[in-house]
Amino acid sequence: MAVNLNTPGCEIKERRLGSITGYFGTIGDMTRKGCEGCLKNKKRCFTTVSQCSHYEALGQLAAVDDAVIIDHAPVGCSAGQVCFNRIFNLNVSKMIGERGRNFRIMSTDIKESDTVFGGLAKLRKTIRKAYDRYHPSQIYVVTSCVSAIIGEDANSVVEEMQEELGIPIGFAASEGIKSKIWASGYDDYSHAVARTILKDSDERENIINYVGFSPLGKEYIEGFFERLGYKMNFLTARAKTEDYERASKAVASFGQCGAQSSYLCGALEKRFGVKYFQSHFPYGGIGFERFFREVGEYLGKQDEVEEIIREEREKYADRLERVREQLKGKKVFIALGATFAYEYTRIAGELGLGVIHTVAYHYDPRLDNITDERVAAAVDAIESGLENVSTSVNDSQQMETLLTMRNLEKPDVVISRVHETAPWSMKIGIPAVTGSASLNLVGYRALVEFGERIVEELKNKNFVTKLGKNFKSPFTEEYEQLKQLHFLQGGKEDVE
Amino acid sequence: MSNKEENRKQNCGSEQQRVGCALGGIYTALAINNVLPVLHSGPGCQLQSGTVLAKLNGGQNAYPYQETIIPCTDFSEADVIFGGSERFRKVIASSMKYYKTDLIVAVDGCTAEIVGDDIKEVAESFEGSDVPVIYATLPGFKGNNLYGHSQVLKAIIDQFLDGPVEKVEKQVNVWGIVPFYDATWQGTLVGIEKLLKDLGFKPNIIYGRNKGIEEVKKIPQAEWNLLLSPWLDLDIVKKLEKKYQTPFLHFDHVPSGPTETTKLIRAIAEFADLDKEFVEDYIRDGEEEYYYYISRQLASINEGINLPKTFSLIGSAAAAVSTVRFMVNDLGFVPKKVYIVENVPEKHEEAVRNALYDLELEDKDFELVFTDDGGLPAAELLQEETPGEVILGSTWDEVLARDLNATFFPISVPIGPGLIGRKSYFGYTGGVDFFVDFYTRLLEGGRTSI
CATH class of the missing domain: 3.40.50.1980 (Nitrogenase molybdenum iron protein domain)
Incomplete structure (x- = not known):
């Protein structure tokens, strides 16, 4: 099943993409099953809002x-x-x-x-x-x-x-x-x-569509596309009708993440032949390199791309080295949306951080691209060695996230964004930093800045430490003692 | 009804919501320590009402049951076909095991109501369990969060409280302040508690810090109930009067500043037959305190500042009455137009109107509009010649104030993402805080005369 613009409503992710909201295991297992089309969703016996x-x-x-x-x-x-x-x-x-x-x-x-x-x-x-x-x-x-x-x-x-x-x-x-x-x-x-409001067009222009929440952080990546001879067209909040109308003239699209951007990028690809890049996101250093190499090859701009990559890599090499040194031995717990959860898992690895566990709020085993390229998490599982990282998919069920967090090794810091993982981890004394869901996460610059943010976070933990000491749990002993990490039915992996 | 009025009340096409749906009534339960709402509703229903009533209303969140851990069946398509009662029963049973709680309020939303899931039966099946379970049906198609608030309180009175008990001398329950919806509820209740204690009473308040099931249980034994609102909770105090023969004093708003605070104290003194000399001393001290602080800021607000004199207001009935009284009676402003945007039931409109025009002002020619359409004020005020130099309202009205080149000051739900802390505009000192916050906005807004 794919994008079908002929019906009044669209097919939901579960049926169209095989997306799930319940899983517990490893990134390798999940992405492998996802690619093979045999990833099964698990239901919950207890749920929260x-x-x-x-x-x-x-x-x-x-x-x-x-x-x-x-x-x-x-x-x-x-x-x-x-x-x-x-x-x-x-x-x-x-x-x-x-x-x-x-x-x-x-x-x-x-x-x-x-x-x-x-x-x-x-x-x-x-x-x-x-x-x-x-x-x-x-x-x-x-x-x-x-x-x-x-x-x-x-x-x-x-x-x-x-x-x-x-x-x-x-x-x-x-x-x-x-x-x-x-x-x-x-x-x-x-x-x-x-x-x-999308419009047919016979022309092609040197335009790259970006589909996302907002154009936040656009100046940085726009500069790189300009060097390749392309202008960006932002299909984000506050986009104009003309921006949507222009989108069909673009040579390619990419999105902020699979969850938000896939359908519109897929629709542009299916209806107008606008190439949809989704196997790599330009986030962090590794993502930046892979994304731009893929784009560069498609646009025939390999040399320019290599130059950009070399420059960016060099520009931030010393700072990155320093950050890695400072974060050595530190471990994180990640809870984010379907794409960013695994983008940050790779980024954490790039910063030399250990990843104890990654929670994704849902998982899309494939996206709306018409080609058979794998989704980014599946690519990373292989290319970035994330095979064995422990992961769960939990529909932003904070009771589950909390249980998982408390039953595994205590992290030094939690990476999340919204859905209240941060306040709950802070309540139990664990510092939290906010991930970005925008173009502000692009490249080595963002990688280094994010690493430095964690370094600073860990320099003074007074707020969360004292908050943690004053935490009064609203949960019973029975809940606190639960060994299972989640409320999935037929999947009660206990922690040894 | 004139054509214009008809148009304002056409019961569809409302925008810029300043209320949540009935399900928002769960925030009344959440304001009572260790009372846990368990939801049989869609996965996003809580978020919709929570955003307008809490998060974007002073940056509030529930505590100790912070929103994301509120149990919910996350009603889905399968429940439409097979019914969701059994799943609801299981979620309630698990909630008892996992949460420290004194009382569970089982509620449902639109979808469960339409498909006919019987939550009364589900709640009653827990009879005799360690944690009592009561129920309230809260479908959004029946009303807004104020309807939900009333449903939750009625459920507590009908299903949880026992029959008549002995009265406790000097005990007074306080009503009329809807927690979360009134962003300043916590600070205001602390202030009212202190006032009542100062006057020699034993205030019994059920919402907020350190207030929980014990306070709820004490509701029947109060000597009288104090109601501080134009219309909200009138049904509750009447119900308590019927069930427990508890009389009530109805003062039509939460007073800010000296004029109205003094009126409230005198009303209480008369109702409860307090010592006159003691009360007048107390009043004198309170008024002196207010004017001491005001007097210490007078110079700077009158130094080359182009001070406004007129305002329009868009808000809940409670916020409107409290604010208009203070703005007119103490700060000396002139109202231009007042929009009440909370769907006041028609039978209460007259009371709200009377409360709002009961002012120390000769020329009361300002217009009062009842509407459920939050977009109406902007649509109308942008056409007015004198829409007011100050817009008092919710965060929705910031854009309107900007477009009118007026000063914006938040007074009603949703007041915006700024944190509320323990702020309150109640009483003499609350009047000082209102004065300070309000004039700070004016001064920082750069209204210079050059």
Whole structure:
């Protein structure tokens, strides 16, 4: 199964890519099974709150140009967007020197009576209200658990209203119950924009698409592409309709990670033949070299790439040496999203850090590229010797992460980003540093800076040490004594 | 209803949500130490309400049950087909084993309600277990987090509290402050507790630091209940009056600054028949303290600063009444327009209106708008000739204030990512803190006269 832009909704990651949210073992075992198509998901016997695809789809779509989003849902299903309004909207606007405005997400406010009598009339009314208030160039209708369970045919209203208003109206079937993986919401966004604003083109230009959350850190990598004779086109939050329209003219695309970027890159490849690079990410030194060599070969710019690599390597060699010396013998615990978990695992190795365990929130054994190149984690398992690194996939279940962390060797530092691994590790006295999910992680510069950040972190641990001493566990002895590392059914590997 | 009013209440097409859905009611449970909500809802439901009620509302998180460890069935497609009651039962049973908890509140959201999972039956099946289990149905299609808040409190009163008990002299329960939703709830409750103690009472507060199941159990034995809000928790104190014959004093807001704080103290003194001389001494001291601090800052706020005089406000009913009273009665400002954006039930609109216009102001020609559409204020105010030089509201309104070239000051949920700590604008000293924070914004905003 692959990207299919002919249907109103997209296939979820589980079915399209064989993605999983439950695994415990080693990177080698997991990636091998993933490549062979026999990686099985494991269910949990105990779960805590997580995230949903609806939340993510809204946040991505609302940051598209001047779009207005219609949330066909009870009013609370867009309440959390106040957060993404800040991250993907106001902050990114500032980054790109724009004045910025608030997200425009209108709820159809499905009430109890609507669950009985239907809410399509409200959907029409809300679309008209959105148009009257903002006169946007495009509207997206996003469905929810409630509208899906009561069987609303929202897409028919979308088609009808598109005709009435004469502007493109996209549709994203993004009900939270559809997929166990919240990152499926990124696919819903990608599917919707791909069907609504991507444009055919016969021309090719020297453009490389970047698909990601934000253009944060773009100046650095833009410089390298410029030396190869290419300009970057950013399909990130606050991208303009023109940027999406231009994307089909590009020679290649790459993304910030597999979870967020794969579907849109895959759609561009499938529909317009824009090459999708996904086997290597330009993160850290090794990733940077492999990524640019792969790109350089495709573009016929091998010599220029070798020069860039030589320069960058030399520029940071001394600092890197020093950092490695300082971090010798230190060990980390990593908990991040599907791609960054394994990118940071390799980066930790590059810095000379031992990796005790890596938690990924989900895992995609393949991505939406039409070629048969392996995903980055699978490549790394072989090329970077990560075969035997202990890993789990856990749907950001912090109870599981905590249990795993406490049952294994105590790490010197935890690498995570969001989903609250950091506050929980700090509560039990373990320092945490934040990983990046942006172009700020590109190259030797980022590698060295990240290493130096850890060195500084370890110089003064007073805050977490004292926090740890004052920790009052909300958990019972029974939980604290659990030997199993996770709540996966039929997979109770005990720690010896 | 006029056309315009109709338009404002068209019950769909609301944007910029300043409330969570009913499931956000779990934050009321989370504010009571060691009361654990267990969810039968989608995996993202908590996050949606938690973001607006906690994270982006003063950078709050729950404690000790920080959000990511809240048990949840993570309702999925399979549960639609096969039903999720059994999985819910298992998650509750595991929660009892894994968490130190005094009370479990089993709640469900939209999806479980639509497919008809019977959480009452699930909760009741734990009868006799070590940890009591009560339930509350919290589907978002039934109401917002204030509905959820009420449902959770009613569940506690109906399912957890025993029948009538002996009253304890001087004990007073405090209501009307919705934890998390009112970002300043913790600091405010500490302030109210101190005031009541100073006046000789035994305050009983169920939310916040060191407040838990013991305080909850003491609810029936209070001599009276103190309600500090325009409409919220009125149903709760009435319920307690019926079940435990506890009378209540309804003061229509949490007072900030000297004028309203003094009114509250006098109202309490009259209701509880306190010694007049003692109370007036207390008031004199409080007012003196307020004016001492204000007087020490007067010079700098009147030194070449182009001070504004007018404001518009967008917020919850509670925040609106507290803030407008202080802005008008003590700071001498003139309101232009007030938007109440929390879906006040129609039967309470009159009370909110009365509370809001009860001001020491001759010309009360400002407009009050009830709406659930957070996008409406911007749509309207940007068209106004005099929209107000200050916008008091939530973090959603920062952009509006910028576009109006007005000063923004956060007073209502979601106030933004800035950390709240123990801040409160309650009482005499709270008035000082409001004054300080507010004028700091004005001064740092560069409103110079040259």
